[in-house]
Amino acid sequence: MDLTALGAAIAVFTGIGAGIGIGVATAKATDAVARQPEANGKIMTLLITGCALAEATAIYGFIVAIMILFT
Amino acid sequence: MDIKELLREVLLKDKTFIHLPFGDGKYDIYESVVVMWIIMAIILVVLLILTRDFKVHNISKRQAAIESFVVWIRKIIGGSLGEKGERYTDYIVSVLLFLGAANMIGLLGFIPPTMDINVTAALALMSITLVEVAAIREKGPVGWLKGFAKPMAIVLPMNIMELAIRPLSLCMRLFGNIIGATVIMELIKMVLPVVLPVPFCLYFDIFDGLIQAYVFVFLTSLYINEAVE
Amino acid sequence: MLEFSLVNIICVIVNLLILYLIFKKFLFERVDKVLMQRKEEVDEATRAADIATQKALDTKKEYEEKIALADEEKEQILADIKKQGYDEYERIVNDAKKKGEQIITEAKHNAEVENERAKEIYAAQLTDMVIDAASKIAATKHSTQDDRELYDKFINEA
Numbered sequence: 001m002d003l004t005a006l007g008a009a010i011a012v013f014t015g016i017g018a019g020i021g022i023g024v025a026t027a028k029a030t031d032a033v034a035r036q037p038e039a040n041g042k043i044m045t046l047l048i049t050g051c052a053l054a055e056a057t058a059i060y061g062f063i064v065a066i067m068i069l070f071t
Numbered sequence: 072m073d074i075k076e077l078l079r080e081v082l083l084k085d086k087t088f089i090h091l092p093f094g095d096g097k098y099d100i101y102e103s104v105v106v107m108w109i110i111m112a113i114i115l116v117v118l119l120i121l122t123r124d125f126k127v128h129n130i131s132k133r134q135a136a137i138e139s140f141v142v143w144i145r146k147i148i149g150g151s152l153g154e155k156g157e158r159y160t161d162y163i164v165s166v167l168l169f170l171g172a173a174n175m176i177g178l179l180g181f182i183p184p185t186m187d188i189n190v191t192a193a194l195a196l197m198s199i200t201l202v203e204v205a206a207i208r209e210k211g212p213v214g215w216l217k218g219f220a221k222p223m224a225i226v227l228p229m230n231i232m233e234l235a236i237r238p239l240s241l242c243m244r245l246f247g248n249i250i251g252a253t254v255i256m257e258l259i260k261m262v263l264p265v266v267l268p269v270p271f272c273l274y275f276d277i278f279d280g281l282i283q284a285y286v287f288v289f290l291t292s293l294y295i296n297e298a299v300e
Numbered sequence: 301m302l303e304f305s306l307v308n309i310i311c312v313i314v315n316l317l318i319l320y321l322i323f324k325k326f327l328f329e330r331v332d333k334v335l336m337q338r339k340e341e342v343d344e345a346t347r348a349a350d351i352a353t354q355k356a357l358d359t360k361k362e363y364e365e366k367i368a369l370a371d372e373e374k375e376q377i378l379a380d381i382k383k384q385g386y387d388e389y390e391r392i393v394n395d396a397k398k399k400g401e402q403i404i405t406e407a408k409h410n411a412e413v414e415n416e417r418a419k420e421i422y423a424a425q426l427t428d429m430v431i432d433a434a435s436k437i438a439a440t441k442h443s444t445q446d447d448r449e450l451y452d453k454f455i456n457e458a
Contacts, residue, residue, distance in 0.1 A: 052286040056240065059247035066250075067302060070082050097307070104311045111319055118326040125330050127337045134334075141331045165323040166316070184312075189305055193312035 008068045014061025021054035074258070081257050082250070086187060103187030110172050110184065151289060153296040156205060163295075166194065167288040174249060174280025178272075183249055183280075191246040195238035198291040202237075206298035218298075241290060248283045252276070429457070 029047040033040055089100040121137055130138075148167065149160045173184045184190045207215045219230040252275035259268050433454045 048282060049286060049289060052282050053290075055248070056244045059244055059251060062251050063243060063247045066082060070079065071302065097305075099305070099307075100311065101305065101308045104308055104315065107312065107315050111315060111322065114319065115322050115326070118322065122326055122330045125334050127334055127341065130334075137327075138331055138334065141327065142335075161324055161328050162320055164328075165320045168323065169316070169319055187308075188302055189308040190312050192304060193309045193316065196309065197313060197316055 004068055008065035011061045011064040011068060014064075015058040018055050018058035021057070022051050025050045025054060074261070077257055077261055078254065081254060101187060101189060102182060103184040103190050106176065106181050107173070107184045107190065109181065110169065110176060114169070114172060148288065148292055151292040151296060153299065155209060155299040156292070156295045159201060159205060159292075159295055162201065163288050163292050166197075166291070167284055170194075170245075170284030170287055171281055174284055175276055177253075177276045177280075183253070185245055185249045185283075186253055188242065188246045191242040192238075194245070194287070195242035198241055198287075198294070199234065199238040201291070202294045202298045203234075205295050209299040237294060241287060245283055245287050248279065252279055429454075 025047060029043050032043050036043075086101040086103065087099040088102040088105045091098045091100070121133060125134055144164055144167070145160050148163045149157050152160060152163065170185065173190075177183050203215070206218060210218060220227050221230075256268065256271060256275055259271050433450070437450060
């Protein structure tokens with residue numbers, strides 16, 4: 001049995017971390033907007049930046065999976 | 072078509088564009104570099120057209136738009152660079168505009184250069200060089216070396232490791248995002264090549280590309296700001 | 301796909317530097333030039349406006365000084381005129397007084413002279429009368445009684 005696919009699948013589990021991180025960030029951003037609707041634009045920018053940063057972990061896992069599969 | 076076949080085709084494609092007769096493929100010029108030349112040519116032409124006959128008075132709408140755009144983007148980047156790092160604004164803005172163009176060149180049918188790890192590695196290398204140069208220029212070589220042991224001597228190995236981690240993280244983030252987007256796009260195109268890819272194309276090629284470009288320069292300017300503090 | 305190629309990395313770095321120069325030369329420098337020129341013009345205009353304001357303020361001050369001076373002058377003139385008026389008034393009153401006194405003295409004098417003259421006339425009449433009486437007496441040699449009567453009559457007449 002080829003176990004490389006399993007390794008790639010495990011690597012892709014980093015997506016959980018990214019998902020939780022983005023979820024928390026979005027929840028806090030929603031709170032912040034509810035509290036201060038006038039700061040909407042600033043919060044949105046920060047949220048997008050933070051999400052892009054949190055996404056990085058998922059991307060790392062994805063790269064590792066690709067590396068496992070194709071190299 | 073098999074998914075595995077498709078991925079193999081997308082990811083393991085031969086990147087060589089210009090094959091040089093010597094060095095056994097070691098000095099081959101990759102397609103990403105050629106696409107980058109094309110992007111540079113496009114940018115040059117667009118700039119020459121846009122910044123033609125600038126005047127001080129009675130400005131055209133085009134000039135007003137460009138002026139306010141430059142002022143606006145400089146304000147954003149300069150804000151995250153801080154007061155001391157403001158002199159690097161122009162380079163950061165150049166990188167931002169280039170990355171924006173490079174991530175969106177997929178719309179014109181080219182392969183985005185940022186999908187090649189060499190391009191992102193070069194960008195990250197430039198960024199980390201700029202960060203360290205900024206730190207040396209601000210604090211002097213001795214102050215820069217001492218800065219590694221701050222705030223405590225125990226963080227010294229961490230700080231030295233950061234020197235490698237930061238560019239690696241920058242490089243891999245950008246590369247992974249773009250290649251991930253491309254893979255997903257290929258998969259979607261395999262499922263239904265007609266209408267379905269349009270919204271995804273809008274998201275991955277325009278929105279995600281611009282956001283990743285912004286994140287890249289944002290992190291770079293953050294590092295510079297931290298280095299010159 | 302994850303192999304690094306030094307040549308390509310160097311190529312990309314060179315490309316980036318060229319791109320930076322392109323942006324600098326054709327975008328930032330041009331925009332900066334225009335913005336700088338505009339700023340200079342605005343500065344110049346501001347400076348000119350400042351100078352004009354200063355000039356206006358100076359002129360205003362000058363005029364205020366002049367007005368203050370004019371006020372003083374006016375008061376001076378008024379005081380002068382008042383003084384002159386008083387002097388004139390005094391002089392006129394004095395003149396009038398003097399004239400009045402003179403008139404009074406003249407009048408007195410005239411009255412005296414008149415009186416004198418009247419007296420003289422009276423005396424002359426008296427003399428005439430005395431002469432007359434004397435001649436009458438001389439003409440009519442009468443008695444003592446007659447004389448006495450005549451004297452009484454004459455005294456009574458006088």
